[in-house]
Amino acid sequence: MCSVVCVELEHCNLETVEHLFRDCDSSARIWAGSVLGIRVEGAEHLNMTDWVIDWVQYLRKQEGGLKRVILFIAIIWGLWIIRNKVKFQGLANNPQVLVGVLFDSIKERVHILNNQVDNKGSLKEPRGSVGDQLYQQKTDLRNGTPYHMIGQPGLCSALRIKVDASWEHSFKAAFGWVAYDELGRECMRSQVTTRAESALHAEALGVRDVVSWARSGGVLHLAISSDCLLLISAIADLTKTDHLIKDILEEIRSLASFFHCLSFSFVPRHLNSVAHGLARQAIRL
The missing domain is CATH 3.30.420.10 (Ribonuclease H-like superfamily/Ribonuclease H)
Known part of the structure; x- marks a missing residue:
């Protein structure tokens, strides 16, 4: 993971989905520094939906593909959590603090998604209802x-x-x-x-x-x-x-x-x- 989370997450007035999750310098460094080693350069012409679909399809074909897809989803989730904690909860824009929160969010999301993987290697749909084993x-x-x-x-x-x-x-x-x-x-x-x-x-x-x-x-x-x-x-x-x-x-x-x-x-x-x-x-x- 990268060592710096830039202030754009807090102060960008023209924030778009593409900027937040991919094109921001900090987001780009997070993707490149992860074990997935994803480079975002040259992806500016792709909307976020197409970019995500392309990477999910690519990662699934690799060895341990499902776990790599889970990590990919978890990084997106972590970036979203960081943005909301800075913007709405006043989380200090300190690189060490933000990266720590990002790591915790990614680890938690990986844990949850792994628990939703059934024996056939596919993701279960979380029901979110009373009595569900993941939601009680x-x-x-x-x-x-x-x-x-x-x-x-x-x-x-x-x-x-x-x-x-x-x-x-x-x-x-x-x-x-x-x-x-x-x-x-x-x-x-x-x-x-x-x-x-x-x-x-x-x-x-x-x-x-x-x-x-x-x-x-x-x-x-x-x-x-x-x-x-x-x-x-x-x-x-x-x-x-x-x-x-x-x-x-x-x-x-x-x-x-x-x-x-x-x-x-x-x-x-x-x-x-x-x-x-x-x-x-x-x-x-």
């Missing part, structure tokens, strides 16, 4: 409080986000959330004002916002904490859900299929003070 739901009690997990823990640490909401009887509402990286450092925070029918409704809107943001940013492992015990219980059991939030929770569960692992847990208010303060501040605006 689990509900249990931790320290006497609900804990709900969708998917399976992966090789990478989860992005941890604490969320809270505030509501007034005038139906004015607000929610705030704060994200922490694997080292426990704050990397993102948000405040949103809105309208809600109840305090529980506002809490559900806050969780949906977190899941939507993480999905758009390419986050794969996400751990969400809320001090609303009723909401975490409802996420774990839709049959006992307030009708005001049932549609929101079903939307959250639909978005959950895009994550490798998504967990929801309850935390006491005193451990959620930052998100609580953001929500209270926003509702006063």
Whole structure:
């Protein structure tokens, strides 16, 4: 892999699929430095779809072709993850940090794709549904409080986000959330004002916002904490859900299929003070 990831991943105003995954100088060095040894020079006339198809067909014909195709797909995935972490999560544009994240993303994607290879050497289609061996739901009690997990823990640490909401009887509402990286450092925070029918409704809107943001940013492992015990219980059991939030929770569960692992847990208010303060501040605006 290359030793430098250029700032184009963060600042290119004319970013195209071809530029991001192939034509950027940094992407080109990553392809050339990988064990695949792919050179992108002279490919400018090919759109990304044709370029990918050509390489997949070529790599499949080589010895160990399926594993080489998996690595090819994993590098594309890694470039996408890096771009989203820099652009949406404020990941420091430090070459050592970015290359480390890239390695982790590629390793994780190779592991997942290899697990989807059946005995005949073809890729299974991931169903992403409840009960699938690669996508399971689990509900249990931790320290006497609900804990709900969708998917399976992966090789990478989860992005941890604490969320809270505030509501007034005038139906004015607000929610705030704060994200922490694997080292426990704050990397993102948000405040949103809105309208809600109840305090529980506002809490559900806050969780949906977190899941939507993480999905758009390419986050794969996400751990969400809320001090609303009723909401975490409802996420774990839709049959006992307030009708005001049932549609929101079903939307959250639909978005959950895009994550490798998504967990929801309850935390006491005193451990959620930052998100609580953001929500209270926003509702006063």
